[in-house]
Each structure stands twice: as structure tokens, then as C-alpha cells.
Amino acid sequence: MAEKMPAIMKTKPAYGAELVEVDVPKPGPGEVLIKVLATSICGTDLHIYEWNEWAQSRIKPPQIMGHEVAGEVIEVGPGVDTLEVGDYISAETHIVCGKCYACRHNRYHVCQNTKIFGVDMDGVFAEYAIVPAQNAWKNPKDMPPEYAALQEPLGNAVDTVLAGPIAGRSTLITGAGPLGLLGIAVAKASGAYPVIVSEPSEFRRELAKKVGADYVINPFEEDPVKAVMDITDGAGVEVFLEFSGAPKALEQGLAATTPGGRVSLLGLFPRDVTVDFNNLIIFKALEVHGITGRHLWETWYTVSSLIQSGRLNLDPVITHKYKGFDDFEEAFELMKAGKTGKVVFFPHKG
Numbered sequence: 001m002a003e004k005m006p007a008i009m010k011t012k013p014a015y016g017a018e019l020v021e022v023d024v025p026k027p028g029p030g031e032v033l034i035k036v037l038a039t040s041i042c043g044t045d046l047h048i049y050e051w052n053e054w055a056q057s058r059i060k061p062p063q064i065m066g067h068e069v070a071g072e073v074i075e076v077g078p079g080v081d082t083l084e085v086g087d088y089i090s091a092e093t094h095i096v097c098g099k100c101y102a103c104r105h106n107r108y109h110v111c112q113n114t115k116i117f118g119v120d121m122d123g124v125f126a127e128y129a130i131v132p133a134q135n136a137w138k139n140p141k142d143m144p145p146e147y148a149a150l151q152e153p154l155g156n157a158v159d160t161v162l163a164g165p166i167a168g169r170s171t172l173i174t175g176a177g178p179l180g181l182l183g184i185a186v187a188k189a190s191g192a193y194p195v196i197v198s199e200p201s202e203f204r205r206e207l208a209k210k211v212g213a214d215y216v217i218n219p220f221e222e223d224p225v226k227a228v229m230d231i232t233d234g235a236g237v238e239v240f241l242e243f244s245g246a247p248k249a250l251e252q253g254l255a256a257t258t259p260g261g262r263v264s265l266l267g268l269f270p271r272d273v274t275v276d277f278n279n280l281i282i283f284k285a286l287e288v289h290g291i292t293g294r295h296l297w298e299t300w301y302t303v304s305s306l307i308q309s310g311r312l313n314l315d316p317v318i319t320h321k322y323k324g325f326d327d328f329e330e331a332f333e334l335m336k337a338g339k340t341g342k343v344v345f346f347p348h349k350g
């Protein structure tokens, strides 16, 4: 195996990233080295690429980017007895402590000492990468690597959609970015109907329909609340799933939710948000869930089963595939322009 490898690295505290040659890492105690078979771009990677305020407050360049991955174990570090060479794995990105109040209440997804790989340490946008053995998830051998890499964001979508009953429920999804598209796939696979999607990008509304949305709305051209009321004969939706991070979408979604309905909030807002709590939440007795990360490890079992069931319509979600990293800047710029669903890199050109 080569001693050097290409990697997409945040080399300096500024816009963009660089494709650089770095040493192939060695696994330390409790770590494995994987050959990266597929790795996909997350919205968080875009924040790091663009070097927004959050990224400036959290990322310490130089650092290899990326955290959505599928790979083959090629070397096992000292003390690792749960994995062996040849295992086909993906990785939970939250490295949790197991000791804090949250972890001791089985709430690992909100561990108070969470470290995230690809965010707080070198990630997986490379030909080889280090994964903590405690974060490895073993994949069935026949799962396509591009699906296996998507399990991490699919976990966010599963926790959002399945935070309450969904089968047979009318559902509004605001935001059909990569995560919203995965949310549509999970909602449809789980029996939601109708699935109504509010999304201003025409490109992404078309993707939403391909994934299985029953109705799509352009919130910049028509009132989504009125559209939802027309579709639901004035009742509103039973379930509102927020995947946009847009304050207006939040307000519209709450107004479109039927009294007593359920709300799951995954989208991250750019700033503090003002909401009419009395009339949009309290007097409607809405059930509201904040969603983050993935429940460890039950969400991974659910995601893997959903993929293996064949009921998740993932192919329309994966809009761009790249062999190697040479065109990574094109990939990031297309994603920034909202002209993609999920973007997947296959690092090895052979």
C-alpha cells in the first residue's frame, strides 16, 4: 500500500479547501485504518468549506474533512477486538464519553462531551482514514458503498421522521435538501400519506417528486399553509418535519400542523428565531421534538434494515458521483448552489 494518499484538507482558516498529498495514517490504540470505498458530503462539510461563523468557532486547520463513510478495515490498532481486517464498515460520527449524565441515561446522541470526527479531528475525505473502533458499524457485504455511506445522515432523517407515529399520517416536510430528501424517502417507506413538501428550489422539488413526494409546494410562490389546508380539507397535517433551517418555514409548518399534531425539528437556524408560542404551539397542544445526531445504536439498526428492505428510494437522492477527488471543488460549488442532492466520492480510481 502507498505511504502517501490524496486528501481533501481544510488547510487554512479561509474559504475553500485543498487536495493535498498526506501520509497514510497508522491506527493507534482502539482505532482501525480503513480503505475508504465511498464518502459523501454533508451540509456541515459545506459550512466548513465556506468557513462560516460556526466553522470558524469550531474547526482547527489543517484538518482532513468529511465524516460520512463506508470502508474496509485494512489494519487494526492495539487493543481492538471487535473488528478484523476485511470488515466492511461505516461509522457513527459522534464519539461519546460514556461517563456523563446524558450517556449514563442512555442518551448518547446528546453526550455532553461529544467529539465529532471530520469536525474535531481528521475525517474521511481521503483514500484511507482512521476510525475509532467504538464508532464502527458493520455493514452487510452486499450493501452498495454509496448507500452504506449515507447511513449517517439517514440516521438523522430516521430520528426526525420516526420520533412519533407516521404510518398513514398526513405529513409536511419543509426543505428538500439532502436531508429533507432522505426524510421523504423514510416517510414514504414508513407509510406516511400524503407527504407534502415545501421547497423553493425547482431542482429540489423535482428531486422530491422522484423520491416519492405526493405534493410539492413552492413557498416563494404560494402560501404553503393554504396549500396544506386545501390538501387536508382544512384539518392541517398530523406530522410536521422541519428540514430547512428557515425561520419562515418553521412558522408556516407550525401553522399548517393540526391541533394535537407532532413536530420534529432537525434544521439548524442561522440565528435566534421568534415564534408565536401561545397560538402556534401551546393552544394547539403540539408535541415538539428537537432532533440531533442518531440514537446509539438503535437508529443504525433501523437505517440498515430500511436500506435492506429495498423500500428506501435512495437513487434519486444521490445526484452526483465522483471517482477520485480531482473535481471536489466543482462538487462543493454545485452543492453550495443547491444544484445537488447527495454527492458521493469514490476515492479509489481503480
Ligand SMILES: NC(=O)C1=CN([C@@H]2O[C@H](COP(=O)(O)OP(=O)(O)OC[C@H]3O[C@@H](n4cnc5c(N)ncnc54)[C@H](O)[C@@H]3O)[C@@H](O)[C@H]2O)C=CC1
Pocket: 042, 043, 044, 156, 174, 175, 176, 177, 178, 179, 180, 198, 199, 200, 201, 204, 219, 243, 244, 245, 246, 248, 249, 265, 266, 267, 268, 269, 291, 292, 293, 338
Ligand atoms: N440537528 C442535526 O443533528 C443536524 C441538522 N442538520 C441541519 O439540517 C438542515 C438540512 O440539512 P441539508 O439538507 O444538508 O441542508 P440544505 O441547506 O442543503 O437544505 C435546506 C433546504 O431548505 C430549503 N429552504 C430554504 N428556505 C426554505 C423555506 N422557507 N421553506 C422550505 N424550504 C426552504 C433550501 O432551498 C434547501 O433546499 C440544515 O439546516 C442542517 O444544518 C444537518 C445535520 C445534522
Ligand SMILES: CC(=O)[C@H](N)C(=O)O
Pocket: 042, 043, 044, 045, 093, 116, 119, 152, 153, 156, 292, 293, 294
Ligand atoms: C455534525 C454533522 O454534520 C453530523 N452529520 C451529525 O449528525 O452530527
Ligand SMILES: [Zn+2]
Pocket: 042, 043, 044, 045, 067
Ligand atoms: Zn454531517
Ligand SMILES: [Zn+2]
Pocket: 096, 097, 098, 099, 100, 101, 102, 103, 111, 112, 113, 114
Ligand atoms: Zn457522554
